[in-house]
Amino acid sequence: xxxxxxxxxxxxxxxxxxxxxxxxxxxxxxxxxxxxxxxxxxxxxxxxxxxxxxxxxxxxxxxxxxxxxxxxxxxxxxxxxxxxxxxxxxxxxxxxxxxxxxxxxxxxxxxxxxxxxxxxxxxxxxxxxxxxxxxxxxxxxxxxxxxxxxxxxxxxxxxxxxxxxxxxxxxxxxxxxxxxxxxxxxxxxxxxxxxxxxxxxxxxxxxxxxxxxxxxxxxxxxxxxxxxxxxxxxxxxxxxxxxxxxxxxxxxxxxxxxxxxxxxxxxxxxxxxxxxxxxxxxxxxxxxxxxxxxxxxxxxxxxxxxxxxxxxxxxxxxxxxxxxxxxxxxxxxxxxxxxxxxxxxxxxxxxxxxxxxxxxxxxxxxxxxxxxxxxxxxxxxxxxxxxxxxxxxxxxxxxxxxxxxxxxxxxxxxxxxxxxxxxxxxxxxxxxxxxxxxxxxxxxxxxxxxxxxxxxxxxx
Numbered sequence: 001x002x003x004x005x006x007x008x009x010x011x012x013x014x015x016x017x018x019x020x021x022x023x024x025x026x027x028x029x030x031x032x033x034x035x036x037x038x039x040x041x042x043x044x045x046x047x048x049x050x051x052x053x054x055x056x057x058x059x060x061x062x063x064x065x066x067x068x069x070x071x072x073x074x075x076x077x078x079x080x081x082x083x084x085x086x087x088x089x090x091x092x093x094x095x096x097x098x099x100x101x102x103x104x105x106x107x108x109x110x111x112x113x114x115x116x117x118x119x120x121x122x123x124x125x126x127x128x129x130x131x132x133x134x135x136x137x138x139x140x141x142x143x144x145x146x147x148x149x150x151x152x153x154x155x156x157x158x159x160x161x162x163x164x165x166x167x168x169x170x171x172x173x174x175x176x177x178x179x180x181x182x183x184x185x186x187x188x189x190x191x192x193x194x195x196x197x198x199x200x201x202x203x204x205x206x207x208x209x210x211x212x213x214x215x216x217x218x219x220x221x222x223x224x225x226x227x228x229x230x231x232x233x234x235x236x237x238x239x240x241x242x243x244x245x246x247x248x249x250x251x252x253x254x255x256x257x258x259x260x261x262x263x264x265x266x267x268x269x270x271x272x273x274x275x276x277x278x279x280x281x282x283x284x285x286x287x288x289x290x291x292x293x294x295x296x297x298x299x300x301x302x303x304x305x306x307x308x309x310x311x312x313x314x315x316x317x318x319x320x321x322x323x324x325x326x327x328x329x330x331x332x333x334x335x336x337x338x339x340x341x342x343x344x345x346x347x348x349x350x351x352x353x354x355x356x357x358x359x360x361x362x363x364x365x366x367x368x369x370x371x372x373x374x375x376x377x378x379x380x381x382x383x384x385x386x387x388x389x390x391x392x393x394x395x396x397x398x399x400x401x402x403x404x405x406x407x408x409x410x411x412x413x414x415x416x417x418x419x420x421x422x423x424x425x426x427x428x429x430x431x432x433x434x435x436x437x438x439x440x441x442x443x444x445x446x447x448x449x450x451x452x453x454x455x456x457x458x459x460x
Contacts, residue, residue: 001072001073001074002073002074002075003034003038003073003074003075003076005031005035005038006031008030008228009030009031009034009035011226012035012226012228013035013038013039013042015226016035016036016039017042017043017047019224020152020154021153021154021155021176021177021224022154022155022156022176022224022225022226023130023155023156023158023161023172023173023176023221023224023225023226024036024155024157024158024225024226025130025158025159025160025161025225025226025227025228026157026159026226026227027159027228028159028242028316028317028385028415028417030228032128032157033065033066033069033128033157034072034073034076036126036155036157037066037069037070037073037076037079038073038075038076039155040053040079040100040101040124040126041075041076041078041079043124043153044079044100045078049153050123050124050152050153051123052100052102052121052122052123052124053100053101053102053122053124053125053126054101054102054104054112054122054124054125054126055101055103055104055125055126055128056104056105056106056109056125056126056127056128056144057104057105057128057129058105058128058129058132058312059085059105059106059107059308059312060246060247060305060309060312061128061129061312062083062085062104062105062128063083063085063247064245064246064247064422065128065244065245066083066101066103066128067081067083067103068245068422070101078100079100080098080099080100080101081099081100081101081103082094082095082097082099082101082102082103083103084102084103084104084108085103085104085105085108088111091104091108091111092115095115106127106129106132106140107140109139109140109143109144110139110140110142110143113143113144113146113147114143116147120147120151122150122151123150123151123152123153124151124152124153124154124155125144125151125153125154125155126154126157127144127154127155127156127157127175128157129157129158129315129316130156130157130158130161130172131158131160131161131162131172131318132315133156133171133172133175134161134162134164134169134171134172135171136170136171136174136186141171144175145174145175148175148178156172156175156176158172158318159317159318159320160319160320161225161227165209166193166194166209166213166214166217167186167189167190167194167207169182169217169221170182170183170186170189171186173221173224176224176225177224181220181221181224182217182220182221190207193209193210193216193217194207194209194210194213195207195208195210238406238413238414239402239406239413239414239415239416240413240414240415240416241416241418242415242416242417242418243420243430244313244417244418244419244420245420245421245422246288246305246306246309246419246420246421246422246426247305247421247422248303248305248421248422248424249303249305251303252290252303252305255287255302255303256287256288256302256303256421256424259287259292260284260450260454261454263280263284264450264451264454264455281393281425281428281446284424284425285327285328285390285391285392285425285426286328286330287302287425288306288390288420288421288424288425288426289327289328289330289331289389289390290302290303290304290305290306290331290334291328291330291331291334293328293330299330299333301334304334305421306389306390306419306421307334307335307338309419310338310387310389310419311338311339313387313417313419314342314344314365314387317385319364320383320384320385321358321361321363321364321366321382321383321385322364322365322366322383322385322386322387323358323366323368323379323382323383323386323387323404323405324366324367324368324386324387324389325370325373325386325387325388325390325401326368326369326390327369327370327389327391327392328390331389331390332348332367332369335367335389336348336367339365344364345363345364346363346364346365346367347363347365347366348366348367348368349366349367349368349372349373349377354366355378355379358379358382358383359378359379359380359381359382360381360382361382363382366379366382366383370392370394370397370398370400370401373401377404378404378407378409379404379405380404380405380406380407380408380409380410381409382405383405384405384410384412384413384414384415385405385414385415385417386401386402386404386405386415386417387417387419388416388417388418388419389419390419390426391418391420391426391429391430392429393429395433398433402416418430425446425450428450431446432446
């Protein structure tokens with residue numbers, strides 16, 4: 001695919017090229033990944049300014065997002081990406097594979113720093129979800145701080161750099177400039193710009209910014225931080241679609257392929273009809289989501305890959321509310337179980353009060369089934385992010401469900417996220433919905449293609 005950057009993307013690419021340490025604080029959907037990869041490609045192959053690039057990302061993002069984005073665009077085809085995940089031996093093998101970009105999950109940063117010690121090889125580091133380095137006491141921050149003098153270029157990517165307040169900025173900006181702008185120590189930063197807010201006689205629990213601190217801090221970091229919100233850019237469409245690939249781990253992939261093969265081998269692609277197509281695809285969509293119903297309607301868990309990527313996406317939103325659509329009841333139960341471990345305000349959409357509370361910003365995650373939320377509800381005041389945990393084949397339900405946020409009265413650009421399993425039937429559904437015509441025919445055509453592929457693979 002040919003990349004034709006928007007004007008703001010051109011600006012951001014130039015800033016990455018010309019600013020050795022840069023915080024790129026862009027809303028989700030504005031293309032942080034392709035912006036950064038385009039700059040890396042220019043620095044590596046045209047300017048010869050970098051040799052080895054390290055990308056630090058959340059685990060599921062590290063698995064697929066960066067490699068998939070590089071494959072997607074024609075101008076990035078030269079970039080070689082090595083994903084350094086898994087057991088230690090596997091990570092070491094990936095680190096010793098010739099590549100331009102090495103992608104590792106943030107939990108392994110301390111291990112990586114210890115592995116290389118004084119022989120740190122990466123002259124450029126990109127931190128995806130920069131706000132995950134906001135804690136100055138965390139091991140990952142301390143480890144990266146140790147090797148920061150060996151890094152010539154650093155880019156921090158996030159949508160919300162200070163989700164819990166301005167104090168979150170200190171550690172992130174320190175990784176950019178070594179304390180030049182906000183001070184060498186967080187205690188000094190706190191004393192200059194904050195005052196105790198909640199405390200008892202011995203201890204301060206929270207701090208509040210002093211009058212004018214916000215503007216002063218923005219002035220100090222303005223030269224090394226680019227901040228853009230999606231609704232600031234009129235050239236963007238009212239709705240942005242964001243496909244988030246989910247890579248199954250080896251165990252889950254084997255289980256998925258086994259069940260897919262067993263089901264599809266029983267079907268003749270020449271005689272498949274709409275009824276049998278719906279049954280088959282429902283089972284395959286359940287598999288993509290991570291669990292299936294057995295013959296007695298018991299839930300059989302198969303993998304957590306999509307749940308894990310969903311939780312990373314929620315983290316990337318940094319407190320921004322999201323309307324989440326699920327497909328099956330077991331999806332809802334597993335989502336609720338995962339979200340119960342967070343401090344987010346989670347609600348199922350059941351009553352008019354839920355609708356009212358959402359629009360009054362009293363809910364962080366609103367769970368709904370598209371069949372129960374597709375018509376009549378006005379949810380546009382509560383947020384601008386839609387997450388499809390699992391899709392179904394109904395174009396009408398899909399469009400109407402998205403219209404709960406994308407309607408008159410919405411003040412921000414709506415961003416619709418699709419969690420799709422790579423090489424799974426999820427991708428067939430997305431293709432059919434994007435085509436917007438003949439959904440039923442596409443359902444059957446996609447299944448016939450899968451059946452033919454399975455049977456030819458078995459026969460060969």
